[in-house]
Structure formats: C-alpha cells, structure tokens
Amino acid sequence: MPFVYSRTVRFSDTDAAGVVYFASALSICHEAYEASLAAVGVDLRS
Numbered sequence: 001m002p003f004v005y006s007r008t009v010r011f012s013d014t015d016a017a018g019v020v021y022f023a024s025a026l027s028i029c030h031e032a033y034e035a036s037l038a039a040v041g042v043d044l045r046s
Contacts, residue, residue, distance in 0.1 A: 003036045013028070
C-alpha cells in the first residue's frame with residue numbers, strides 16, 4: 001500500500017550550508033513512520 005508523507009522543511013531543520021541536518025532527517029522519517037501507522041489505524045498512544 002503506497003503512502004505519501006509531505007512536510008515543509010523548516011529553516012531550523014538545516015545547517016549553515018542550507019542542507020538538511022542528519023538528525024532532522026531522522027526526525028522527519030520518524031514523523032512519516034508515525035503518520036503511516038496512523039493511516040492504517042494503529043494507535044500509538046496506548
């Protein structure tokens with residue numbers, strides 16, 4: 001089942017060169033993971 005997650009990259013997600021900082025990239029991936037689970041009905045609050 002395809003899943004698309006769209007998010008704006010914020011200035012705070014980048015380093016001085018304007019590249020997404022690796023820790024921010026991992027955080028964005030985790031946000032997408034949680035959103036994909038929510039889309040199929042998995043409740044992470046329990």
